[in-house]
Amino acid sequence: xxxxxxxxxxxxxxxxxxxxxxxxxxxxxxxxxxxxxxxxxxxxxxxxxxxxxxxxxxxxxxxxxxxxxxxxxxxxxxxxxxxxxxxxxxxxxxxxxxxxxxxxxxxxxxxxxxxxxxxxxxxx
Numbered sequence: 842x843x844x845x846x847x848x849x850x851x852x853x854x855x856x857x858x859x860x861x862x863x864x865x866x867x868x869x870x871x872x873x874x875x876x877x878x879x880x881x882x883x884x885x886x887x888x889x890x891x892x893x894x895x896x897x898x899x900x901x902x903x904x905x906x907x908x909x910x911x912x913x914x915x916x917x918x919x920x921x922x923x924x925x926x927x928x929x930x931x932x933x934x935x936x937x938x939x940x941x942x943x944x945x946x947x948x949x950x951x952x953x954x955x956x957x958x959x960x961x962x963x964x965x
Contacts, residue, residue: 847925847928847929850928851925851928854928854933854937856934856937857924857928857933857936857937857940860924860937860940860941860944861921861924861940863940863941863944864917864920864921864940864943864944864947865917867917867944867947867948867951868913868914868917868947870951871909871910871913871947871950871951871954872910874951874954874955874958875906875907875909875910875954875958878906878955878958878959878961878962879903879906879907879958880903881903881904882903884903885900885901885902885903886900886901886902886903886905886906886961887899887900887960887961888900888901888905906957906958906961909950909954909957910954912950913947913950913951913954916943916946916947916950917943917947920939920940920943920947921940923939924936924937924939924940924943927939
């Protein structure tokens with residue numbers, strides 16, 4: 842099955858299309874939060890906490906924050922590709938559920954990313 846036909850069938854399925862839009866909106870929200878919160882500076886920002894060892898808070902340069910955005914992009918694209926593959930294999934209902942579940946997970950990623958950016962802004 843060609844790609845154009847697959848996308849046209851996916852757009853015709855209303856529930857799959859709406860779940861795709863929801864996933865895209867959450868990804869757009871990650872972009873907006875990153876654009877607002879990421880600021881280049883000379884300070885090192887906290888990136889990880891560990892209860893083990895002498896150092897509890899690990900620090901890195903400010904551009905480490907872009908990894909949260911890259912993770913969201915890779916996760917959303919891979920989920921959408923998998924959902925399209927599921928849609929092709931004549932299981933559009935399962936593909937729609939998979940997209941909604943992934944949208945919820947990406948929303949949790951967004952909330953955690955916002956919390957991390959707030960901690961970083963307090964430290965700065």
